[in-house]
Amino acid sequence: MKRPVLDAPHSISPARILLALDLVSELDLSADQALMGTGLTVEQLGSPDTKTSSTQFTTVLCNLAQMTGRSDIGFLLGKRIRASVYGMFGYAMLCAPTLRAALDTGIRFQKLTGGLDNQSWHVDGQSVVLLTVGSGDLRKMGFSEPESIVLRDFHTAATAHVLQDIMGPSMRADWVGLTGAPTPHAGDMARDLQCAVRFGQANNEIRYDINLLDQPPQLANQVTATEVSQTCASLLDQMRLDAGMTRRVYHELTSNPGVFPDLEAVASKLCMTSRTLRRKLTAEGTSYRVILDEVRCALAQDYLATSDMPIGDIAFALGFDDTQSFRRAYRRWTGASPSQARSGYPK
Numbered sequence: 001m002k003r004p005v006l007d008a009p010h011s012i013s014p015a016r017i018l019l020a021l022d023l024v025s026e027l028d029l030s031a032d033q034a035l036m037g038t039g040l041t042v043e044q045l046g047s048p049d050t051k052t053s054s055t056q057f058t059t060v061l062c063n064l065a066q067m068t069g070r071s072d073i074g075f076l077l078g079k080r081i082r083a084s085v086y087g088m089f090g091y092a093m094l095c096a097p098t099l100r101a102a103l104d105t106g107i108r109f110q111k112l113t114g115g116l117d118n119q120s121w122h123v124d125g126q127s128v129v130l131l132t133v134g135s136g137d138l139r140k141m142g143f144s145e146p147e148s149i150v151l152r153d154f155h156t157a158a159t160a161h162v163l164q165d166i167m168g169p170s171m172r173a174d175w176v177g178l179t180g181a182p183t184p185h186a187g188d189m190a191r192d193l194q195c196a197v198r199f200g201q202a203n204n205e206i207r208y209d210i211n212l213l214d215q216p217p218q219l220a221n222q223v224t225a226t227e228v229s230q231t232c233a234s235l236l237d238q239m240r241l242d243a244g245m246t247r248r249v250y251h252e253l254t255s256n257p258g259v260f261p262d263l264e265a266v267a268s269k270l271c272m273t274s275r276t277l278r279r280k281l282t283a284e285g286t287s288y289r290v291i292l293d294e295v296r297c298a299l300a301q302d303y304l305a306t307s308d309m310p311i312g313d314i315a316f317a318l319g320f321d322d323t324q325s326f327r328r329a330y331r332r333w334t335g336a337s338p339s340q341a342r343s344g345y346p347k
Contacts, residue, residue, distance in 0.1 A: 011239040012114035014045045014052045015085045016077075020060050021045070023077055027068065034063050054114045058151070062143070065150040072185035074150030078157025079192055083165040086113050088231050093166050093217075095225035100213040102166055103130070105225075109232045111239060111285055115155060127174065127207040132156045137179075152178060152204050153189070160193050160206055166217045173208055177201035237294055245280040246291060253295045260295070260319045263288045297333040300326075304342045311338045 017035075021042070024034045031042050038056040064073045083090035089112040096102035103121050110119055118134030132155045138148035156176060164171045175196040176189070182199045190197045252266045261269070266288065267277040281287050296318045303314045315326030330338050 012052050012054065012057070012112070013087055014050055016057055016081065016114070017052060017060055018045055019080050019085070020064065020077055029067060033067050034060055036063055052114065057114050058116070061150050061154055062147045065146040071146070071149050071183045072153070072188065074152065074154035075157050075185055075189055078154040079161055081158035081161055083162045088228055088235060089113055090162070092225060092228040092232050094219045095221045095228060096217055097220050097222050097225060098214050098216055099167060101225070102217055105229060109236055112232060112235055116151070123210060126210045128210055128213055130159060130206045132159045132204050132206060149180065149183060156204060156206065157189070157192070167212070167215065168218045173206045175207055177203065177205045177207070179204055245277070246284050246286055249281065249288065249291050250295065253292060258317050260292060293333060296329070300330055300338070301341065304338055314338070
């Protein structure tokens, strides 16, 4: 079965791949075999300028599944992950004012982690539920059974340990749910995560007490969280621009200041149907609406920071029907009002 291609841009730190190679070395296995199919070499990974992609890291995990034959290899790697491995993304979560804000930050910027890119969270009764690999079936995504177990356990263990970094040693899940039958290392996972691990579940999930949502992380700092989140937003924008179709749509939306063509007009300009354009953007992890919002947000921030234009005029320049619609959109984009942004209030 062919593995899915998760992304094209090479914008992610190789930190997790290097951790994987440390584990490979401890097991007296071949680093070259672990990197097979990634186009990477050990020498390249030693350079501070090297960037990697989601596909390359996932390929390494799949290689570990095949070359070791160990069902616990994903778990062994996942429990080594700490928030700092994720750079600015990790620091944004560490500094968030509450666990709720940290989770929202994690979902908003999850593409920066170079993972499967479809995690989510929701409240179910008295539980906060984190879907560690999304609600999709990894087998249906094209991964083999051994690969699915390694991916599942890596993302589950990594998520739990990162959240413990954020909230402190007392952060414990109520229980962890995993799809599939129990594995030989189930007891090791339960001891490491210090909670029950239940198999045969509909989704791969971690459940926490809902009362934790409004608790502050150990390093909570609103101002720092805002600054780091802005950096994450810039990194995410650049990552999306690195993707081919995203770049072309971005160009169409910025080539004529003050004019924002709709999806059909952009598709026509790019010589394709709107359905094809929508599909291509989805494959790159974005959409026309997301790109349009990013363009408008960037322009709005520039107008607010560098001009004395009245907010009503900025709203008109960005194609909004009225000032109130612009104010609502700007708060949705940044968490602050245009007036607060202009006065330097932390977003």
